[in-house]
Amino acid sequence: MPLAVAYSGGADSTALLLAAAALWPGQVSALHVNHQLQPAANGFESHAREFCAAHGIAFHAERVDARHATGESPEEAARIARYTALSRLALQANATGVLLAQHADDQVETLLLALSRGAGLPGLASMAPSFERHGVQFHRPLLGVRAADIRDWLRKEDVAYIDDPTNTNIAFTRNRIRARLLPVLEEVFPQFRDTFVRSARHAAQAQQLLAALAQDDLRSVGDPPRIAGLRQLPRERQANLLRHWLRARHQCGASAAQMEELLDQIDACTTRGHRIHIRLGPGFAQREGDILAWYNQPV
Numbered sequence: 347m348p349l350a351v352a353y354s355g356g357a358d359s360t361a362l363l364l365a366a367a368a369l370w371p372g373q374v375s376a377l378h379v380n381h382q383l384q385p386a387a388n389g390f391e392s393h394a395r396e397f398c399a400a401h402g403i404a405f406h407a408e409r410v411d412a413r414h415a416t417g418e419s420p421e422e423a424a425r426i427a428r429y430t431a432l433s434r435l436a437l438q439a440n441a442t443g444v445l446l447a448q449h450a451d452d453q454v455e456t457l458l459l460a461l462s463r464g465a466g467l468p469g470l471a472s473m474a475p476s477f478e479r480h481g482v483q484f485h486r487p488l489l490g491v492r493a494a495d496i497r498d499w500l501r502k503e504d505v506a507y508i509d510d511p512t513n514t515n516i517a518f519t520r521n522r523i524r525a526r527l528l529p530v531l532e533e534v535f536p537q538f539r540d541t542f543v544r545s546a547r548h549a550a551q552a553q554q555l556l557a558a559l560a561q562d563d564l565r566s567v568g569d570p571p572r573i574a575g576l577r578q579l580p581r582e583r584q585a586n587l588l589r590h591w592l593r594a595r596h597q598c599g600a601s602a603a604q605m606e607e608l609l610d611q612i613d614a615c616t617t618r619g620h621r622i623h624i625r626l627g628p629g630f631a632q633r634e635g636d637i638l639a640w641y642n643q644p645v
Contacts (some may be wrong), residue, residue, distance in 0.1 A: 350439055350445070353394055356513075363398075391409075432444055433480035436482045444485070445486075446484055451524070462519075560591075561590065584609055588600075
């Protein structure tokens with residue numbers, strides 16, 4: 347069963363790659379994505395290639411254009427490019443799955459970022475232990491492991507890895523959390539990694555229940571949703587159904603303000619002539635007869 351590890355050359359992915367190769371000798375390959383976003387990127391790729399050659403691990407690399415478009419988040423553009431390339435490399439390597447090296451500290455940072463945005467349960471659930479992207483299964487086996495423990499192990503084993511200089515650039519919010527906020531949390535709540543990660547798991551479990559309820563409601567109301575059917579549900583279940591419908595059918599979300607406006611419009615939709623046409627996520631929701639439709643462009 348061939349397995350792959352997303353390997354950047356950094357501490358976390360180096361530890362994961364060595365652990366996986368020890369557990370499954372000869373069945374693990376390394377997938378490296380060169381984002382070409384900094385001068386050192388080619389050096390990172392060379393280090394990764396040489397490290398794998400020294401340890402007898404199959405190495406696959408792809409260079410991508412991860413530059414962001416005007417108005418697009420640089421982090422989001424890089425993330426999309428990375429997962430697209432990893433999926434392609436995994437399929438080429440016939441890997442049954444890809445292991446990612448995000449750990450407990452990364453999960454805490456993700457949860458804190460979600461809290462700062464006022465996120466709902468999907469955001470508070472943070473990073474899922476497993477998920478599917480582009481037909482490939484991804485797994486995060488280190489979500490319960492502290493970053494410090496990973497580095498302690500690498501030092502003990504005298505293993506070389508790359509220190510990415512962008513990880514200390516506090517212009518990025520995640521890096522500011524890591525450098526300034528986590529040390530304070532460590533001092534005040536020494537067990538915060540365990541408890542925060544546990545809270546993220548609770549949020550994920552609750553979200554699974556809400557998703558199951560939304561699926562049942564969507565089957566009852568219709569897909570696309572019938573307005574009369576929506577009006578028979580409590581407002582909270584309408585919102586839950588509509589958010590699920592947007593994610594599942596249109597791969598998008600809506601802000602809290604947009605959702606509240608849509609729910610108000612549905613509540614007021616008591617006559618055939620009532621018109622609904624409002625911004626919802628990156629597109630528009632519109633009434634068409636007795637159903638609610640969504641378009642990514644105004645119609």
